[in-house]
Amino acid sequence: MTTNKKTLITALLCIAVSVSVVFLPLQMSPAASKALAITIWMVLFWIFSPIDHAITGFAGCFLYWATGAVSFETAFSGFSQDTPWFLFGAIILGTMVAQTGLARRLAYSVMSVVGVSYARILLGVIIVDFLMTFIVPSGISRVVILASICLGIVEAFGVAPKSNIARGLFIIFTYTATIFDKMLIAGAASIVARGLIERDGGVPVYYSQWFFAYLPCDLITVAACWAAVLWLYPPEKKELAEGRAFLDLQLAKLGPFSGREKRACVLMLVTLALWLTDFLHHIPASMIGLGAGLAACLPKLDIMDSNDFKRVDPLPIILVAAVLSMAVVLVQTKAIDVINAAFFSRVNPLVSSVNYSALVLYWAGFIYHFFLPEPSNISTSMPLLMGFAKSNNLSPLGIGMIWTFAAGGKIFIYQSPVLVVGYSYGQFEAKDLLKVGLILTVVESLILILLVPTLWPLIGIR
Amino acid sequence: MSTTTATATLHSEISIKQLIGLIGAPLVLIALWFAPTNENPAAQHAIAISALMILLWATEAMDHALAGFVGLFLFWALGVSRFESAFSGFSNETPWFLLGAILIGTMASTSGLAQRMAYTITTRIGTSYSRLLLAFIIVDFLLTFLIPSGIARVTVLATIAAGTVQAIGFGPRSNIGRGLLLIVTYTAGIFDKMVIAGAASILARGIIEQTGNVRVLYSQWFLAYLPCDLLTILCCWRIILWLYPPEKEQLTGAGCEYLREQLDRLGPWSGAEKRCAGLLAMAVGLWMTDFIHHLNPSIVGLSIGLLGLVPVIGVIDANDLRKINFGAIWFTAAALSMGRVLAETKGLDGLTSTMMSWMGALIHSPIASTLTLYWTGFVYHLFLANETAMLSTSLPVVLKFFTAQGFHPLPIGLIWTFASGGKIFAYQSAVLIVGYSFGYFEARDLFKVGLILTVVESLILLLLVPLYWPLLGIV
Numbered sequence: 001m002t003t004n005k006k007t008l009i010t011a012l013l014c015i016a017v018s019v020s021v022v023f024l025p026l027q028m029s030p031a032a033s034k035a036l037a038i039t040i041w042m043v044l045f046w047i048f049s050p051i052d053h054a055i056t057g058f059a060g061c062f063l064y065w066a067t068g069a070v071s072f073e074t075a076f077s078g079f080s081q082d083t084p085w086f087l088f089g090a091i092i093l094g095t096m097v098a099q100t101g102l103a104r105r106l107a108y109s110v111m112s113v114v115g116v117s118y119a120r121i122l123l124g125v126i127i128v129d130f131l132m133t134f135i136v137p138s139g140i141s142r143v144v145i146l147a148s149i150c151l152g153i154v155e156a157f158g159v160a161p162k163s164n165i166a167r168g169l170f171i172i173f174t175y176t177a178t179i180f181d182k183m184l185i186a187g188a189a190s191i192v193a194r195g196l197i198e199r200d201g202g203v204p205v206y207y208s209q210w211f212f213a214y215l216p217c218d219l220i221t222v223a224a225c226w227a228a229v230l231w232l233y234p235p236e237k238k239e240l241a242e243g244r245a246f247l248d249l250q251l252a253k254l255g256p257f258s259g260r261e262k263r264a265c266v267l268m269l270v271t272l273a274l275w276l277t278d279f280l281h282h283i284p285a286s287m288i289g290l291g292a293g294l295a296a297c298l299p300k301l302d303i304m305d306s307n308d309f310k311r312v313d314p315l316p317i318i319l320v321a322a323v324l325s326m327a328v329v330l331v332q333t334k335a336i337d338v339i340n341a342a343f344f345s346r347v348n349p350l351v352s353s354v355n356y357s358a359l360v361l362y363w364a365g366f367i368y369h370f371f372l373p374e375p376s377n378i379s380t381s382m383p384l385l386m387g388f389a390k391s392n393n394l395s396p397l398g399i400g401m402i403w404t405f406a407a408g409g410k411i412f413i414y415q416s417p418v419l420v421v422g423y424s425y426g427q428f429e430a431k432d433l434l435k436v437g438l439i440l441t442v443v444e445s446l447i448l449i450l451l452v453p454t455l456w457p458l459i460g461i462r
Numbered sequence: 463m464s465t466t467t468a469t470a471t472l473h474s475e476i477s478i479k480q481l482i483g484l485i486g487a488p489l490v491l492i493a494l495w496f497a498p499t500n501e502n503p504a505a506q507h508a509i510a511i512s513a514l515m516i517l518l519w520a521t522e523a524m525d526h527a528l529a530g531f532v533g534l535f536l537f538w539a540l541g542v543s544r545f546e547s548a549f550s551g552f553s554n555e556t557p558w559f560l561l562g563a564i565l566i567g568t569m570a571s572t573s574g575l576a577q578r579m580a581y582t583i584t585t586r587i588g589t590s591y592s593r594l595l596l597a598f599i600i601v602d603f604l605l606t607f608l609i610p611s612g613i614a615r616v617t618v619l620a621t622i623a624a625g626t627v628q629a630i631g632f633g634p635r636s637n638i639g640r641g642l643l644l645i646v647t648y649t650a651g652i653f654d655k656m657v658i659a660g661a662a663s664i665l666a667r668g669i670i671e672q673t674g675n676v677r678v679l680y681s682q683w684f685l686a687y688l689p690c691d692l693l694t695i696l697c698c699w700r701i702i703l704w705l706y707p708p709e710k711e712q713l714t715g716a717g718c719e720y721l722r723e724q725l726d727r728l729g730p731w732s733g734a735e736k737r738c739a740g741l742l743a744m745a746v747g748l749w750m751t752d753f754i755h756h757l758n759p760s761i762v763g764l765s766i767g768l769l770g771l772v773p774v775i776g777v778i779d780a781n782d783l784r785k786i787n788f789g790a791i792w793f794t795a796a797a798l799s800m801g802r803v804l805a806e807t808k809g810l811d812g813l814t815s816t817m818m819s820w821m822g823a824l825i826h827s828p829i830a831s832t833l834t835l836y837w838t839g840f841v842y843h844l845f846l847a848n849e850t851a852m853l854s855t856s857l858p859v860v861l862k863f864f865t866a867q868g869f870h871p872l873p874i875g876l877i878w879t880f881a882s883g884g885k886i887f888a889y890q891s892a893v894l895i896v897g898y899s900f901g902y903f904e905a906r907d908l909f910k911v912g913l914i915l916t917v918v919e920s921l922i923l924l925l926l927v928p929l930y931w932p933l934l935g936i937v
Contacts, residue, residue, distance in 0.1 A: 007773055051773060052780035059768050066761050072555045079552035082545050287539055294531055299476060299524050300484055306525040314788040315780065321552075
């Protein structure tokens with residue numbers, strides 16, 4: 001069968017499934033029914049990819065409006081949220097470090113400390129990603145910082161984009177950026193979750209308790225990610241052929257910092273400093289990211305020119321905005337209530353205790369995440385879960401923590417803006433994310449089965 | 463290129479005008495921010511940031527979209543408005559309607575349909591120079607429906623016109639060459655004000671709906687300017703024949719042969735062309751009949767644009783989408799956001815009373831109001847060269863002022879938009895620059911033709927506004 005025919009059949013099947021939703025005997029308004037059908041269509045198209053993700057997202061927003069489910073402002077509300085424009089700034093910063101040569105210099109410098117073996121570099125990247133979670137709470141920011149180094153590492157190894165080395169490095173720091181911030185109260189999802197557990201669950205949530213509850217998981221995840229990537233993507237070169245001599249030569253070749261590189265470096269340092277000190281000044285990470293991206297394009301700074309600005313790929317921005325719009329539409333039309341009712345009526349009977357039901361909760365959360373990106377998946381479901389926990393004498397903290405952790409399990413790009421940012425560097429494909437995501441999700445669930453009944457009761461989560 | 467050379471190039475590219483913008487815009491922002499006025503602080507700060515945006519747009523100190531983003535970022539970062547308001551233009555239908563229009567244009571040129579249409583009509587009509595000239599003007603008008611980008615239309619038509627001029631043995635500065643290229647270029651910037659096609663009229667429609675709170679139908683706009691379209695075609699034709707009498711009236715076989723050869727080279731209709739023709743017919747059909755079904759023009763534009771991206775049905779793919787000039791879309795959204803912030807902070811009220819109060823005495827009759835509006839728009843466009851920038855910065859203020867005086871926003875918006883078509887210098891539009899870059903006419907040719915046509919258009923408008931528009935319910 002030709003690719004065109006396959007695409008057509010896939011598309012028709014996805015459309016048929018989503019249209020059938022309209023005819024289901026569900027208690028909901030016509031607007032909610034339309035919104036649900038369109039959302040299912042979008043999710044299926046994102047999963048099976050008959051057309052580009054961004055086109056699917058944009059078409060979905062258009063359909064929300066054109067079918068009269070919601071107003072234009074609601075259907076396209078994601079475009080007036082800060083996340084897609086944070087991404088816009090992040091893409092500009094990524095282009096800046098690559099074009100000025102700063103990425104290469106950074107990479108050579110890092111490699112001269114960590115070593116020239118790929119396995120060591122990979123481990124270093126994962127550990128840095130983990131450690132940065134404490135000081136840079138924004139997943140997108142972490143990805144931008146690590147991408148600026150890894151772009152140079154890929155170049156230093158002399159391999160092409162989408163080579164095993166490039167895939168391995170980019171997929172792992174992108175993916176772990178969305179896991180580690182569930183194991184700490186850092187990042188939008190866990191911060192929102194903490195607030196909701198305290199408000200609706202009526203229990204205090206301590207940073208330290210959360211941290212210790214997941215500490216073993218952090219360490220095992222670091223090791224598991226490293227081993228999984230080395231297994232899935234064996235490097236084309238185990239280490240740099242000429243070793244440290246090559247690094248020294250390359251650093252010498254780069255010579256002193258050029259004017260553009262210096263300005264780019266200063267801008268990155270200021271950005272980093274602002275991200276690291278946000279607990280002092282409380283400037284949102286997105287404001288810093290977008291501001292830095294725009295500053296890089298200003299004519300007198302001479303870091304990037306207007307052509308570089310014009311070349312910024314708009315499709316990741318459209319995709320992220322569409323995903324955010326989808327969440328707003330589901331909430332506003334109350335279609336999410338229907339999803340919640342159907343979903344939790346099946347899940348709740350399986351949850352008898354925190355210890356024994358960790359697996360059920362984790363996988364239920366994983367599936368629920370297909371319909372909503374984070375942190376919307378947390379904000380729409382957590383109040384219901386907390387109500388369920390309280391009425392059944394279950395630990396709201398335990399239930400809430402597992403549910404939040406489940407938001408880390410992802411296998412599709414559209415599920416998180418952080419994944420879209422990593423993907424936008426063009427170093428890995430959607431199928432790589434599916435593969436790595438699926439393996440790590442299984443690994444994380446196994447770790448959880450061990451932790452919940454053994455460690456958690458020791459620190460008062462039962 | 464070494465880094466040093468690249469930096470030097472970047473420096474040398476900044477002209478004095480841009481330098482004025484780069485230095486002047488922040489100074490104006492600071493001056494207006496701290497100026498002792500009676501405005502409320504939010505309004506004053508919104509005006510200060512808007513002034514920075516306008517100055518950056520007017521001096522073209524940086525990319526228009528980038529200047530827009532800088533302004534929106536400042537609205538948010540300096541606490542003038544919430545993020546949702548500062549970036550509200552992105553959740554307004556206008557920029558996405560423009561995306562739909564651009565997608566349609568990309569479909570027409572990528573599939574080869576636009577070229578086929580141009581060659582077919584010019585081959586059929588153009589047996590003499592004057593007929594060929596008329597054919598090019600008519601094709602330019604008809605292509606406005608298919609290719610909503612003036613630059614794309616000029617690129618397609620000027621390439622064909624230049625090839626024809628060379629084939630019949632004339633040079634770039636011959637009267638035939640001047641006449642053909644000049645009129646193809648100039649009309650590309652007029653026709654798209656008389657149809658909702660192209661960034662300027664799409665943006666204007668959005669602003670009229672947003673600020674004036676009225677529905678703007680595609681068919682109504684089209685019918686309002688239909689007599690003007692026909693008169694413009696005739697006037698352009700006669701004026702060019704008068705100003706640039708051809709060296710030779712009857713074309714040699716080579717000219718017609720060239721056009722026929724090019725048409726033959728296109729071969730039979732490809733699948734992509736057929737699909738594109740079907741989609742375009744659907745779009746034009748739906749737009750023209752929107753007074754019956756009342757389907758929003760943006761829905762039509764966007765749905766056809768998106769269908770064009772669907773495999774099997776469509777003509778283009780995600781890579782074509784990536785190559786689209788998103789700067790125009792970002793800029794349109796930024797301009798709308800600026801208007802929204804100004805309105806929300808009440809900065810628009812202050813601006814309107816300051817900028818428009820002198821006009822009050824001149825708008826006592828429909829004729830006087832029309833003339834005042836048209837020529838004020840024309841003069842304003844001399845200073846704010848880019849037509850979308852000209853409309854986005856002035857139209858909300860103009861609408862606010864005239865509606866306060868008891869005028870209906872629709873005719874005011876229509877006239878002001880039309881005024882942005884009057885141009886006499888190449889710098890006033892990227893479309894003119896593209897046509898000028900072919901080297902077939904000089905700046906003084908553009909000045910001469912532009913001035914005559916601007917006067918002619920204002921006279922046509924004087925007839926239409928009081929006599930014809932009331933018949934369509936536009937009063």
